[in-house]
Amino acid sequence: MRSRNILALIILVVAWGAVLGTTYASGPDRRGSRLDRELQAALAQAGFSGTIEATLEERLGRALDRRLADVGRLLWFDTIIGLNDDNTCAGCHAPAAGFGDTQSIAIGIENNGVVGPNRAGPRNMRRSPMVINSAFYPALMWNGRFFARSGDPFDNRAGFSFPPPEGDSLSGLDHLLVAQAFIPPTERTEVTGFAFEGDSDAIRAEVLARLNATPAYRRLFGRIYPEVRAGGPITFAMFGQAIAEFELTLTFANAPIDRYARGELDALSAELKRGALLFFGKARCVQCHSVAGASNEMFSDFRGHNIAVPQIAPSHTNNAFDGPGANEDFGLEQLTGDPADRYKFRTAPLRNVAVQPTFMHNGAYTSLEGAIRHHLDVAEALRRYSPAVQGLDADLAGPLGPIEPVLDRLDPLLAEPIALREAEFRQLVAFVRNGLLDPRARPERLRRLIPEALPSGRQPLVFEDP
Template identity: 30%
Template sequence: MSRAHTLRLAAIVALVGSGVAVASARPSIARPRAASTAVADYEWRLPPGFPRPRVPADNPMSEGKVELGRRLFYDVRLSGNQTFSCASCHQQARAFADALPRGVGSTGEVHPRGSMSLANVAYSPALTWANPNMKRLEQQALVPMFGESPVELGLAGKDDELLARLRGDADYPRLFAESFPSDAAPISLVNITRALAAFERTLISGNSPYDRFERGDTSALSPAARRGAQAFFGETLECFHCHGGFNFTNTVDFVGKGFVEVEFHNTGLYNLRGTGAYPADNPGLKEHSGDPADMGKFKAPTLRNIAVTAPYMHDGSVRTLAEVIAHYAAGGRTVHAGPNAGVGRRNPYKSGFVKGFTLTPRERADLLAFLHSLTDSSFLADPRLANPVTRPAAPGAAHAAPSGAPSRDR
């Protein structure tokens, strides 16, 4: 990347409200947050009991901006080679995740981590697996667009070309002008990120069978799922400590929440050479904090729609929900051979909540039934979140795992 391009992107990051340069390297410290309820003409359609998402004051919600963001989210012209869109890695039918163990960019480069689900991302104060400084959707959008290590959408050095594509479209000039009426030149990189963020804040899921049961529909949940819920929220399994609350994660933010605690956890997935180490390309929070004790710590993702987001963990190395349960039941994973061999339950940095447990076959089936009850089928098929414009796929646009994709530890 040229120095001029680097400086230009730095200016864009500043405009969209960068959180990169923050003082604290230890994100688990609770910090006060200034409330913002900027909504303009937008009316939230929230599930019963859900709080209002926090919205930056410099990017108020509007129906027009959300619709613009939806078009941009699905538009392959937002990639350098015009074969990829945001939706290539964040597919609605998979709760805006994908089915790959690790993400694959527009050039075929395999990424070190999997694509996170965007379901309820509006409530997330930490937007990636292990970077506590990535807090704003507007800021985060620049990473897949212009990042070079790894390449995702592959737009580095092509920002002028991108803007020219959008300005030459039949609809975008009008949509941008309506969404940003006070801007003399509304089609800009800053406004692209603002529109994308506005749409992503509408990806709210809260109509699963479990939700309907909690709202009084006793027929919504099977007896097995009810028993599984009791186990999930019990002290024996400890699941709810990291996956509790309305969004089934312990890291949330919303209007009216006075303090936000961003937590990351080592679950004993690896223990290379018995030293507590994780693979070099995935050290977790330690990569950002520099603290050896943060080795292997990653964000606890929401469990909403978890049944459709396999494979699991930050690197996609756990294939099924049954294997996830087995991992926690053992108190950590044992990798028997290869460069990642080690006994995860003995990882010295492992969370104290991951201590193992014993379940009968029926209890395991009950827990699985509960996890499946968190699938919101209406969210996965909501036409308001789907591609608003169907265009022929560009040549080579198929999103499949390349033959060189990393193998997964068994």
């Protein structure tokens, strides 16, 4: 009796296995339709796997520290870190804009306390990029001037390169973002103001003096660092680690394109698949917005290119613009001193770009369509550009900086127009807008990170709805 039961069980298992086997083999083709086969081949060729987010903690060599990140979040929103007392990271890197700018060109000190469309004050020089996913950027800033020599922001063994005065002095820190956090508090037009006298180290010492004089911050850092608990000072490395840890938690790199690449064939609609195929193929986007190797699947080669973006010159600025008319931005040349690098800017990483209100290093475009259409015929787009048509704020309405010197140095990759039919253009835009958007980056979700009260007891900035 018992052996008969066992025999029946074996037959059942074998039969079930056979059923599963045939379903697997003759059921819906795992590789999907012809469109799917083409797109999967294009992704494989481009080096895209859709698995980058999962590498974060492994490359960090530890789990994220949520408590440390939360201290970073509070600092992010607290004007205690800005010696001018009216700005902080969140004034420019706003939660409802993917922790990027609400403006075309950033407004730093002497602002009106508002973060959103109605922010006002003197302009700086460029738009604040989104810090979401910057954990994976091997080079930071629009001209890539802060970079990991190894090509990997998680690997400091070859050093982190910064322009003077920092130079290589920040190379001992764990991640490029920890090093980067040493810079913004020392920027006069961003948060420091002009009243405080002293160099960058003196400014940092003053910021630390403020934090160390605030019992709530001492308690928060003390929970994480035993040496603070034992009475020692909060250091700038601790500040940088807290800020960077918060930034690391802003990793939202699980978009429909990632799920698709991992085998979820219905993560993209047919329209988005066609758009993706254009992006990785005929439209040539991936030539610069690359995903292979050191680009960490961030849709950027992290190199400088001159794509003939219109030169917006604010009528009221506290920064020094380039060129004889002080109405230009020389981009990468500022770093290398090489005139061949004039007007080159880092290829913009494209993940979650749909949540941005403006586009390009100076927000010259106010729609994703506009920013993408620019690429199709850059010379034509630059000559026909009008700030009024884009609806730029009055202080950015022109006159524009020079045009012909920009076209003289145009990147050869965009010298020939990219020919797309109108329907193809719509598919391409739809892919960039929706296929690269991780739902966790949406404004309604990130707004929840705005603290209700700050450890310093200061009044938070006013965050408008987008």
